[in-house]
Amino acid sequence: MPIDGNAIPYVGIYTLDLFCDQLHEPRVEMTFTGQTFSGCCANARKAGWRIHRATKTATCPSCTRRLRNVARNFAQDREMRRTVR
Numbered sequence: 001m002p003i004d005g006n007a008i009p010y011v012g013i014y015t016l017d018l019f020c021d022q023l024h025e026p027r028v029e030m031t032f033t034g035q036t037f038s039g040c041c042a043n044a045r046k047a048g049w050r051i052h053r054a055t056k057t058a059t060c061p062s063c064t065r066r067l068r069n070v071a072r073n074f075a076q077d078r079e080m081r082r083t084v085r
């Protein structure tokens with residue numbers, strides 16, 4: 001059987017370095033690896049990161065949670081005010 005060097009498919013390793021776009025110290029940095037770029041993104045999303053492809057920025061899991069809570073509290077606040085008046 002001839003040995004064909006091309007028989008082994010090349011498996012690319014992509015790395016995705018994420019920095020949190022929220023202003024806090026220390027800036028959270030995480031590196032995700034995968035065989036495809038979208039695989040990296042999927043791993044990051046699984047870890048709780050939010051990736052904004054349009055702006056090429058990302059939000060760390062704790063900021064994502066915090067921003068979600070702020071949005072919810074704001075909605076509840078408005079709801080309460082509406083009830084009072």
Ligand SMILES: [Zn+2]
Binds near residue numbers: 022
């Ligand atoms: Zn953050």
